[in-house]
Amino acid sequence: MAETAPNPPHMPSLEDIQHWTWVFGRAQQILLEHGMDLAEHAPAAPPLGAAIDPTAAVRAGAELWADTMALWQRFLDPEHTAPFHETPEQARDKRFKAPEWREQPVFDFLRQSYFLIADHLLKGVESLDGVDPRHKEQLRFATKGFIDAISPSNFPATNPEVLAKTIETGGENLLKGLQHMLADLEKGQLTQTDAQAFEVGRNLATTPGKVVKRTPLYELIQYSPATETVFKVPLVIFPPWINRFYILDLAPEKSFIRWAVAQGLTVFVVSWRSADASMKDVTWDDYIEHGQIDAIDTIRDLLKVDAVHAIGYCVAGTTLAATLAVLAARGQVEKVKSATFFTAQVDFSEAGDLNVFVDDDQLAMLRSLAADGFLDGRYMAATFNLLRGRDLIWSYVTNNYLLGKDYAPFDLLYWNSDVTNLPVAWHMSYLADLYRDNRLVVPGSLSAGGTPIDLTMVKTPAYIQAGREDHIAPPASVWKITHYFKGPLRFVLAGSGHIAGVVNPPAAGKYQYWTSRKRAKTLDAFLASAKETKGSWWPDWIEWIAGQDEERVAAKGARIPGKGRLKPLCDAPGTYVRAR
Template identity: 40%
Template structure:
């Protein structure tokens, strides 16, 4: 009951973090003095700026500027008085609290991060952009529309409230229909078990590369993030480049699946798919691609296969996938022993982790973009958000079985078994160092879920040639980077298995910048490790099993 009230966040974990910080700060008079001095200094700077607020040669943002990724105050209206002073006062307070919450000797780093994050979340509530009277953009819109924006904003709020209470999809999502406008690449389900449907996509070229591609998506969300609209579908792009593509579609679990284990996803997911592909195109090496948690699972499967002498994987590609979770970004703030125990208690009653808990955690990681900016845009400006295929996919959430999610959090996040060589498959240890197949690893520059420096750690974990690519964008938008879309760029460099290790900061300086999508680069990399084009393989096993066409049935559950 308490977990449902707090949204799945453990109050004990938060209390312990605050106690650690406050007690060490209380015992550090020198740090207290520094914090007070900083407050006096910032107050003086602000007063001086306020005294010159009406000066004709006044420069906006003379005291403090918004960070590059802070889009709340980017419009020119925020450069006018008194709104510029309000914004600077808020940013100074935010900066002062960040300084006060960090740098206290003796505080555990994890607790310091929790305090800083929680403080930032509370301060963001009071940003001047969140209130009509202190937001110049809202006031200008109200003046131009005669206050009509507030009427439209109230309508938007009522519509969102009704949709939330009824469980309906967000407004505008009706134009994105799975199987028609999204997840619409032609194909057929060629295998099904209790956990997956395996989709084989129809070829779109006269000849194809002999080595098929297997896509292993995360089961946190629906698989079709890589098969969105036709213009930004990675599946459609790959078939257009002459590849035979298979993709796993995970079934959405419910309460009866509470005891499905993490290793069941490997056996009934990755391994079952590889076995089926081996029957359709026997004797062919397979290009395996894993995205997010699917990439972590693929890494585990690949290490176990390498340990057992299974050489079916010709190459391995990982998109925003972590194999070492010691620096997994702000997501780790929600994962410690107290928090995991709290989540387990909550999941025990239901048998699964509900979609709202995960969506809430991800929203907090980008609260300015996903919560407060939307409040201002939809409810104060009265402008309904334009729907997109990516937003529709994001709202099509899935559940996570109790046992699987508990094992995932404990073995990978808390204990970091995979990186430390303690992870066991079939009651035997596996090691990523056993992987020798060439690897193509993609990190995204603004990733809040799998920070690229964490993804980069694979360089010293495997004994293989690693081509690392860092692309612009975030965890989803950076991966869904169609060549026709402007604004994409990336850096790329390959490290041979026997080459010296290059750290991430040095890599960032050495790797050349390239404008455009990373998809053609990866396609070229795959083609260089594939055989000469040949006739396309048959669709399925030819046994007339009566399975449905793509996108299958599981995607609708």
């Protein structure tokens, strides 16, 4: 008996295609109308050329109509029409990797029409003159989000993979996807990985160590030495309090902490407490005075050393810069031998897409969400997901809800979903004072513990790492640290982004980094003279650390957690990292 050929995916009808063409066209019309409205009400608009060019909308509509007609002609008469030319980015788009998107004319039409409309929508934003720059940036971000949302890959009727899966399973994929969606709605968070596959202390955050101090704000973890001798100057790592610290201690082969211990460093890590109502009055001063400076002094006293090496990651790097300025103003600069900054910003004038979330309306909404004095970490997680909505939202909508796939185990995504709550008083001032008003770079505008902050007083040797593709702390923004610090600086641009650019162990052999011996005034000038090196920048960093002070001592006494005057409270990774 002959085998029955599998049923082909249901093809979208002509009415479906006409409907989506109308949706895309109406979207552009709405965009242009909204842009005109923004221009009309834009504050501080320049007196000349402030009005929208009345021909812009007509020109944009004509170009869209012409391109749409060319698309229809290509669909109806492909043999006598110039082929569609993809950009390199379109060719790499993972949403359209299934062969049906190119081999079946209807799906190929949908794909091409989507790219065409997306291009015109973004061009429409760029063509709007007389719009306040901040409003235009918000409009650009919202447009990109809208474009990601309306992709034909996000809908069952226009995604060939979903259609084929639905026929194959008799709709079981959609039922399973519905269960996934309802579970996510119940917990208020998009599921990105199998949460049962990981456990902190079992297969994440497993580097041996002890909690040697606990305060209402943080736990201090000291890690056990792995070498007979260690550098005399210890290392303290300040991770961002908007995430769990174990991004730097994932699986052993990815752990920066374990690697640093293996290089002969005595490593301490601050594990911040996830906020609750008792932390409603915690402010900037607390993270500097009772967080970073307190941890530095504790380590110096425990090991009887004059100074520490310090690392600040992201927002904790911003705060470390302020801490260095405070210590300099107090004549205590010798407490920090060197400072390393992972994707940290001090000048927020070019802080990227996060700026679109910082205006008076957004701040008022945040305040309304934090009635108990703390902000639920799920809000921040959703915000960061929106910055990469295509990868961190819509890909999971397709895989989890439409295809009904099982969740794949991925340690990085588990960490990404392991949210922390934030003290609302400090978080609001952080957004307003730094992102909105950019006060940290104004000498004396901010203070901590009564000490005015002036970043130009910082002369501590600094290692500044940025990620080439970082969407949270763009490299041009991180570079601005070099405009303020006056001490010896080493700037390193790493391949990849905010996480993978940092968590890149040498054994993986991934990415690359750029360095330059010349002191450059701009990032472009740095890149013009930079040397590319394949692989991880971690070996470059440890060489730089050794260059600051290479003296070593025996790994005994207080260098072993619990053998000094601070007795162990519990094993690493501690209790604060497990609090929910």
